[in-house]
Amino acid sequence: MILKEKMTTYQAALEAEMRTLFHADGSEMPEPFYGMMQYHMGWVDAGFAPDSVYAGKQIRPILTLLTCAAAGGDWRKALPAAASLEIMHNFSLVHDDIEDGSPTRRGRETVWKVWGNAQAINVGDAMFATAQLAMTRLIDVGVSAEIVVTALRRLNETCIELTQGQCADMQFETRDDVTTDEYLAMIRGKTAVLIGLACELGALIAGADATTVSHYARYGIELGLAFQVIDDILGVWGDEGKIGKSAESDILTKKKTLPILYGLAHSPALQSHFEQSANTPNFVADAVKHLDSAGAKAFAEATASRYSEEAIGHLQAAQPQGDAASALDELTVLLLRRQM
Amino acid sequence: MILKEKMTTYQAALEAEMRTLFHADGSEMPEPFYGMMQYHMGWVDAGFAPDSVYAGKQIRPILTLLTCAAAGGDWRKALPAAASLEIMHNFSLVHDDIEDGSPTRRGRETVWKVWGNAQAINVGDAMFATAQLAMTRLIDVGVSAEIVVTALRRLNETCIELTQGQCADMQFETRDDVTTDEYLAMIRGKTAVLIGLACELGALIAGADATTVSHYARYGIELGLAFQVIDDILGVWGDEGKIGKSAESDILTKKKTLPILYGLAHSPALQSHFEQSANTPNFVADAVKHLDSAGAKAFAEATASRYSEEAIGHLQAAQPQGDAASALDELTVLLLRRQM
Numbered sequence: 001m002i003l004k005e006k007m008t009t010y011q012a013a014l015e016a017e018m019r020t021l022f023h024a025d026g027s028e029m030p031e032p033f034y035g036m037m038q039y040h041m042g043w044v045d046a047g048f049a050p051d052s053v054y055a056g057k058q059i060r061p062i063l064t065l066l067t068c069a070a071a072g073g074d075w076r077k078a079l080p081a082a083a084s085l086e087i088m089h090n091f092s093l094v095h096d097d098i099e100d101g102s103p104t105r106r107g108r109e110t111v112w113k114v115w116g117n118a119q120a121i122n123v124g125d126a127m128f129a130t131a132q133l134a135m136t137r138l139i140d141v142g143v144s145a146e147i148v149v150t151a152l153r154r155l156n157e158t159c160i161e162l163t164q165g166q167c168a169d170m171q172f173e174t175r176d177d178v179t180t181d182e183y184l185a186m187i188r189g190k191t192a193v194l195i196g197l198a199c200e201l202g203a204l205i206a207g208a209d210a211t212t213v214s215h216y217a218r219y220g221i222e223l224g225l226a227f228q229v230i231d232d233i234l235g236v237w238g239d240e241g242k243i244g245k246s247a248e249s250d251i252l253t254k255k256k257t258l259p260i261l262y263g264l265a266h267s268p269a270l271q272s273h274f275e276q277s278a279n280t281p282n283f284v285a286d287a288v289k290h291l292d293s294a295g296a297k298a299f300a301e302a303t304a305s306r307y308s309e310e311a312i313g314h315l316q317a318a319q320p321q322g323d324a325a326s327a328l329d330e331l332t333v334l335l336l337r338r339q340m
Numbered sequence: 341m342i343l344k345e346k347m348t349t350y351q352a353a354l355e356a357e358m359r360t361l362f363h364a365d366g367s368e369m370p371e372p373f374y375g376m377m378q379y380h381m382g383w384v385d386a387g388f389a390p391d392s393v394y395a396g397k398q399i400r401p402i403l404t405l406l407t408c409a410a411a412g413g414d415w416r417k418a419l420p421a422a423a424s425l426e427i428m429h430n431f432s433l434v435h436d437d438i439e440d441g442s443p444t445r446r447g448r449e450t451v452w453k454v455w456g457n458a459q460a461i462n463v464g465d466a467m468f469a470t471a472q473l474a475m476t477r478l479i480d481v482g483v484s485a486e487i488v489v490t491a492l493r494r495l496n497e498t499c500i501e502l503t504q505g506q507c508a509d510m511q512f513e514t515r516d517d518v519t520t521d522e523y524l525a526m527i528r529g530k531t532a533v534l535i536g537l538a539c540e541l542g543a544l545i546a547g548a549d550a551t552t553v554s555h556y557a558r559y560g561i562e563l564g565l566a567f568q569v570i571d572d573i574l575g576v577w578g579d580e581g582k583i584g585k586s587a588e589s590d591i592l593t594k595k596k597t598l599p600i601l602y603g604l605a606h607s608p609a610l611q612s613h614f615e616q617s618a619n620t621p622n623f624v625a626d627a628v629k630h631l632d633s634a635g636a637k638a639f640a641e642a643t644a645s646r647y648s649e650e651a652i653g654h655l656q657a658a659q660p661q662g663d664a665a666s667a668l669d670e671l672t673v674l675l676l677r678r679q680m
């Protein structure tokens with residue numbers, strides 16, 4: 001309950017901060033440069049007329065604001081960092097969509113699909129710069145210059161890990177010997193480190209000591225890893241209705257997720273099964289059978305549990321305080337149960 | 341003479357700084373993630389074996405180091421900023437090459453041509469983050485946190501202008517009513533502001549007062565504008581041998597440069613001439629005749645002179661000191677005469 005209340009307050013403040021950064025006060029139609037960015041954010045349609053589209057869960061900025069408050073800080077001071085991370089996440093989606101050739105996102109055409117690859121690459125670059133600019137606004141709300149420099153350094157160290165994860169992910173597509181360890185290192189870069197940074201920066205801006213900052217950072221990283229592995233499990237065994245996408249899709253697309261990589265490494269039967277076309281009858285059902293007998297589900301569930309426990313352990317060690325602590329607990333449970 | 345001496349010293353230090361950032365100490369073959377970036381920098385070949393390829397004029401970092409020294413600072417303190425701007429420039433080249441579909445750069449295949457668009461987009465993103473990280477290293481050489489935050493803010497405000505210029509440049513390709521004013525605003529963003537920032541940051545890091553910093557910034561911007569307009573003039577009337585590219589190319593490709601836009605706006609004869617295929621006999625010679633009678637060369641030359649005088653005026657007003665002042669004068673003359 002407390003989470004919902006806080007999210008309502010936070011999301012309104014976050015949107016105001018981001019609208020300032022994207023020159024989107026809504027008073028006039030944006031020029032195409034800002035219009036394309038506002039389109040990706042869900043604020044305008046492809047003709048740059050006002051629109052309002054679901055813009056994602058905003059987990060990263062919410063975590064930044066909650067950890068700042070839970071570590072004894074004023075969440076308003078962390079707003080520039082929260083906006084920065086949400087914009088950074090969105091920049092990476094714009095470029096990922098080009099790299100993966102994804103035609104739709106959040107129920108609409110992707111930026112490259114509407115305006116072509118060249119403009120879409122540039123839109124992503126402009127959002128990347130905007131995310132950096134967002135972080136520098138910490139200085140305007142009274143955060144010390146030393147902390148702002150640390151935040152910017154950590155932001156870009158994290159971006160290097162992010163691009164490194166993306167590079168590995170693309171290389172994996174053409175390899176058939178990817179190990180589960182390589183996969184876990186890849187999702188750490190591609191997904192977990194930015195969630196870790198979200199928690200780290202909240203605590204840093206609150207003025208927490210180095211040990212506490214580090215516990216929050218580890219909480220976010222392990223939470224991100226757990227979240228991704230659970231996503232992988234649902235991609236094979238999930239209930240389509242609950243997660244809103246076809247539970248069979250990871251098998252049909254032969255996507256190299258954790259349970260599938262484990263299965264391929266431990267089941268020669270699955271290996272030869274995957275050499276067939278996915279259009280053959282019973283392809284999915286037979287693949288699930290092979291995965292189950294290889295112990296892939298048990299392995300993935302044990303991995304997810306390990307990460308989840310690590311996350312919860314680090315959160316406890318960080319000793320969060322007040323309402324925000326309760327909201328963090330609530331958020332953690334919802335994310336790990338995939339009810340958010 | 342003094343310029344050549346300083347450039348030798350500066351370029352060695354700059355390369356060392358950049359090699360640290362790209363994990364390129366040369367002791368072992370890089371993994372692909374850093375290898376692709378090192379390839380673009382000219383340090384390795386496409387198989388990641390050591391190579392040494394001309395990596396451009398490095399005007400931006402040289403200007404940063406010279407203005408820092410000329411404003412009374414220690415140029416070594418400005419090295420992180422110099423590296424940052426050179427890497428930022430190179431990031432933009434990687435993405436521009438994809439956006440323009442350019443297959444070669446500096447005599448080799450471009451990154452996208454070797455590894456494909458998806459990896460090349462990601463390589464550019466990683467270089468963008470590396471440029472930011474480079475700037476944060478100012479704090480390690482004793483620059484105050486306040487100045488580092490200002491440098492990072494200015495870096496990203498400049499990147500927004502850069503992407504805005506690139507966005508306009510791409511839009512111009514499909515428009516036939518681009519004005520010379522719109523064109524000059526576009527090259528300001530696409531080319532001039534990063535050169536302006538190079539000079540601004542050198543002075544800022546030297547601890548110069550706001551007026552002096554602003555003169556150095558304006559010097560760089562006007563220099564960048566003059567440089568680009570002179571490039572446009574050479575693109576039509578230049579001597580192929582001197583500038584190393586076909587002087588006829590801007591007419592053959594109907595590129596919308598300053599003199600050509602002026603000609604199209606003032607000569608209906610050029611307009612109808614450009615409606616023909618460029619493969620027709622005497623296409624270039626006839627176009628030059630139309631441009632000359634429309635006064636396009638005179639207009640472009642007057643524009644270049646105005647920018648050049650502004651640049652020189654702001655450099656004088658900044659009151660540069662010592663050897664570095666002489667080197668700056670030398671560099672300015674060489675750039676405006678296009679002998680560098």
